[in-house]
Amino acid sequence: MASHGIRDRVAVIGMGCTPFGEHWDKGPEDLLVDAVGEALTSAGVEKDEVDAYWVGTMGSGISGLTLSRPLRIDYKPVTRVENMCATGSESFRNACYAVASGAFDMVMATGVEKLKDGGFSGLAISSPPGDGTTADLSAPALFSLLGPAYCKKYGVDENEFKDVLTRIAWKNHYNGARNPRAQFRKEVAKEAIACSPIMAGNLGIFDCSGVSDGSAAAIIVRTEDAHKYTDKPLIVKALSFVAGPATGVVDNDYDYTTFTEVVASAKDAYAQAGVTDPRSEIAMAEVHDCFTPTELVLMEDLGFAERGFAWKEVLAGTFDLEGDLPVNPDGGLKAFGHPIGASGLRMLFECWLQLRGEAPEDRRIKTVDQGKKLGLTHNLGGSPGECVSYVGIVGTE
Numbered sequence: 001m002a003s004h005g006i007r008d009r010v011a012v013i014g015m016g017c018t019p020f021g022e023h024w025d026k027g028p029e030d031l032l033v034d035a036v037g038e039a040l041t042s043a044g045v046e047k048d049e050v051d052a053y054w055v056g057t058m059g060s061g062i063s064g065l066t067l068s069r070p071l072r073i074d075y076k077p078v079t080r081v082e083n084m085c086a087t088g089s090e091s092f093r094n095a096c097y098a099v100a101s102g103a104f105d106m107v108m109a110t111g112v113e114k115l116k117d118g119g120f121s122g123l124a125i126s127s128p129p130g131d132g133t134t135a136d137l138s139a140p141a142l143f144s145l146l147g148p149a150y151c152k153k154y155g156v157d158e159n160e161f162k163d164v165l166t167r168i169a170w171k172n173h174y175n176g177a178r179n180p181r182a183q184f185r186k187e188v189a190k191e192a193i194a195c196s197p198i199m200a201g202n203l204g205i206f207d208c209s210g211v212s213d214g215s216a217a218a219i220i221v222r223t224e225d226a227h228k229y230t231d232k233p234l235i236v237k238a239l240s241f242v243a244g245p246a247t248g249v250v251d252n253d254y255d256y257t258t259f260t261e262v263v264a265s266a267k268d269a270y271a272q273a274g275v276t277d278p279r280s281e282i283a284m285a286e287v288h289d290c291f292t293p294t295e296l297v298l299m300e301d302l303g304f305a306e307r308g309f310a311w312k313e314v315l316a317g318t319f320d321l322e323g324d325l326p327v328n329p330d331g332g333l334k335a336f337g338h339p340i341g342a343s344g345l346r347m348l349f350e351c352w353l354q355l356r357g358e359a360p361e362d363r364r365i366k367t368v369d370q371g372k373k374l375g376l377t378h379n380l381g382g383s384p385g386e387c388v389s390y391v392g393i394v395g396t397e
Helices: 028-043 065-071 087-100 139-144 146-154 158-176 190-194 223-228 260-273 292-301 310-316 332-336 340-355
Strands: 010-017 052-056 078-081 106-113 198-200 214-222 234-243 282-286 374-383 386-395
Touching (some): 087 214, 087 234, 106 340, 139 292, 234 260, 234 340, 260 386, 292 310, 340 374
Antiparallel strands (some): 374 386
16 A cells, blocks of 8 residues: 655644533534634634634535634635544544645644434434445444454354453443543443343444534644644644445455454554554554444454454453553543544544643553553444544654
């Protein structure tokens, strides 16, 4: 895969993120204003200093007017982007490229989604007509296929595998309980998780992420300009995005134990950032835990665990808040829910807090103090066998 990357050429100087949850009293415009306002205050700049804007949303707005209207931006370029669950990260990726190209000095990436009052328990957007060869299954049903496939391939007992999934959900709710911006802020006992009503296959309610409203924003400048605004910028090390061939669902050789798109985007991102051993070099990761078996498989696809051994690492606590490689220290999709356009930037916001030493004490990771300086964010859009994947890496040096 050919990718030159823009390592060390642009930096984040300010971020904002609304609480995620049920915002019955606010529309997407209100959420965008809140997130953008916090980002501007964070960077100490005015909106008129920002040369161009990007807004990521899947269904809460159309065109750049989604952002220009509530912000009262006059005659500036505002671009709307969409790439399924990677939409927020795509907003960030495209905004970074605009600065790296020299086209603009300062830009803002935003993301927003308002789902709770859509009348559906998920996306209110129907997929475009297909050719009739793919199965019409719910998201929980599609992702539930990962578990039995993993157990069969690696010889994991189904009861023990249930403990693994329970541990992932328990970890993310534990972390989210310590995050004032999370939708679900209560720890959940392992017994309650394990015995929760079944949604599909072997997935219970607590194996599935929720639906929420939210928005987040980031301000980007050239790295050489970053210290004019903050002593602690986040330097962009890698931005990788791939769209797969979407043939897994009709390919008899696809075994549902890996996301090949994630493997490809991770390989590209590590090459851009100069990372050779992600397990030892990455301080923290925010990954797309739409369902608990997704997070398990991602640990192997991202190179955090050897093939067939991630389940043991989960049980050993490797990815816990106090572990060697904390994963989803903010609570992840499990605790935040998943407002599509905002999730990717919400993940970056956690890197912003943790790598700069500004996360609350009760969920601050130790790996930064131990000398690790890189944070990874990952989004997966689609379903096993037909998806897009984004992997981004930022650092403090």
